[in-house]
Amino acid sequence: MSALWTSDEIAKAVDGAVLAEFRVDGVAFDSREVGPNDLFIALKGETTDGHRFLDGAFGNGAAGSIVSEDCAHPHVRVANTMEALNALGTASRARTGAQIIGVTGSVGKTGVKEALFAALDRPAEGQTHRSVKSYNNHTGVPLSLARMPRDARYGVFEMGMNHAGELSALTRIVRPHVAIVTAIAPAHIEFFDNIEGIADAKGEIFEGLEPDGTALIPFDSPHRDRLIGWAKPHAARIWTFGRGEGADIRACEVSPEIAGTIVSVVLPTGELTYTIGLPGDHWVSNSLAVIGAVEAVGGDLAAAGLALAEMAGLPGRGARLAIPVGDGEALLIDESYNANPVSMRAALNTLGEERAERRIAVLGAMGELGEDSDRYHAELARPLTDAGVELAVLVGEPMKVLADALGNGISIVHVPDAAAAQESLDGEIRSGDAVLVKGSNYIGLARLVEALAGGKTVCST
Template identity: 65%
Template sequence: MRPLWTAFEIAAAVEGEVFGDFSANGVAFDSREVGPGDLFVAMKGEATDGHRFVDKAFAAGAAGAIVSQPVEGPHVLVQDTTAALDALGRASRLRTAARIIGVTGSVGKTGTKEALFAAFDRAVPGAAHRSLKSYNNHVGVPLSLARMPAATRYGVFEMGMSAAGELAQLTRMVRPHVALVTAIAPAHSAFFAGEEAIADAKGEIFQGLEPGGTAIIPYDSPHRERLIAAARPFADRIWTFGRGEGADIRAREALRGPRGTLIAAVLPGAELTFTLAPPGEHWVSNAMAVLAAVHAVDGDLGATGLALADMAGLAGRGRRVMAAVPGGEALVVDESYNANPASMAATISLLGEEQANRRIVVLGDMRELGEKSPLYHAGLAQPLLRAGVDFALLVGPEMAALANELEGRIDFAHVPDAAAALERLVDVIEAGDAVLIKGSNAIGLARLVEHLGSGAVAAGNLPCST
């Protein structure tokens, strides 16, 4: 089997010098993620220097390293390791004949990326590649590119941003054949004047399109025309997706059933009926985006329908966990990775459809919303009331606005952090409950999911105070 990279291929790509020949089958810049046969890139950051962990990387089985100072063990010596990772990512993109899809959006981009990978992997097992986790920034994108085998047939790359200009840089590195925007919503609002500015920044993804490329845009978005205008100078073809009659790829019917949502989809020159496993109207939209991207690269729509029928929830993004509690089990919906007003409202609405003795939410602060943050947090009151939520556990200082809005309307508690939330939740949760846990990743609500999923509540093992 051909290695991912040889030392001399790396050196040619990054303009470095080889000290000790080696071959690598993976790439990592975090020594904790290094596995046998990996290439370790010793990055220098503001807080730490990866060169301090080179020995640890070799002890974990690294085959070689990219460094900017000599080390013990096989390595490629460069001037700047950050620039070297960028160069390695560009070289990886240059050497492949894969069809590349770039995905961005305020919400839904990770789930859509994973669904696209599942579709391509089902059609051509072992020949699809995607960015792992949410590696979607100026370091994660070149890392994901560098990890792509040369023989890949389909590559799917998530791209994010928190400021204007960032996405333009990333998309020119990825050079997608298809550039997809899932949705525009108030995310990172602290860095933008309004949603129009967010749409403009997301529209930068079209600037990296390969000649003959396709732009895929949400039809039902109020920013549709703005995105179309951004795509027009760079895209050979512009497709829209959604529920509206005028969308190029649309769900003509979407019927919710016990095993998922039965969808009849209409595409340019094709129709497809399939079952979508993940629940929610937002996933109907995501599925149309997936079909559009697959169709744009002449992929296998049948395999895509089967993949969407098998999609399971991702950790932190819709995974469903049955937690053992005294007297039985409770359903935990794990949305702990990220949060903004649109995704909060969507997942709260889904909780309202759950058959449960009680509906409980654990909601953490939504970060980076700027001066309108109190308004956005208070605005969650109506979705909670419509969903029939019985108890709301609010976590973090920015949730004070929602706490004020809920006073006298539903039962709630407001706590300062995840540790306090965990202590309160284990006292509240009962068999038959459905619990939604959602907040910005920095709040740390994933630890609640981990604790509940471990069975510690049923065993009477309460969290220790710190």
């Protein structure tokens, strides 16, 4: 199998000079993630300098590096390593013949990215590449591009932003054949004047579309027409997905079942029925975006349907864990990675649909909501009540307004941090409970999940 990059190819791509030839099979800029035969890019940041970790990277098996300073190891030397990372990602995109899909949105983009990978890779294993983790920013996107095998058939890339103009830059590197906006929500709204500004920033993804590209837009979104306006100058085709009459990819029938949700969808070229293995109404919309993208790139729709049936939740994003409690077990729903008002409501709705003896919600504060933060937190009172939650553990100072807004019928514990939340749950969870853990990443509820999930087993539904 040919190498991912040779030192000469790297030097040509980044306009650098080679010291000792090498070949690499992977790329990393975190020395802790370096594996055998990887390329290590020594980035310089505000608080750290990758050049300090060169020995560690090569100790972990690096075959070569990109540096801007003297280095005793095989390397390509450049003037600026961040610019070199961008150049390497751009060169990878230029050499590939893969169909490229870009995904953004306030909620659901990581799940859609992973589902798309599963859908496209299922009929041709090993021919689909995607960005890992949430590598969706100005460093993660070019890194993910640089890692794409030269013979990949499909590439799926997540793109995020928290300021206007960021997606415009990222999408011009990715140059997608298909660009998806999953949903618009008040995430990062403290950096925008209003939610329409968020929709405009998400609409920037269409600026990088290839000439024959397809835009996929949520039909049922109140920002649909605004997004269509962003897509029109750049997209050869604009397809909407949703449940409403008039959607190009429309769920005409949705039937929740014990084993999942059965969806019948009308497509531009026909009809398809499939099962979604993951619970939650939001996954219906996510699946329509996936099916639309597979259709747009000429993928195997039947295989995509099977992949959706087999999908499991991701750590921090819906993973379902059976945790031992006494002689039985409880269900732990891990949504600890992030939260905004829309994703909170979706997660609580999913919790409300669980068949459980008792429902517990551990909710961490939501970040970057600006001057309306109190209102957004207080408005979670109704979804909590509607979900039939009996115990709410609210974590972080911004959650005080929610604690005050909740009426009788729900036991409320308001604590300052994740450690206190863990202490409050000690001995509290019983067999048959369903426990949702969700909050913005800065609250650190992933540590609570880790503590609760000792001896965990993964639930299939």
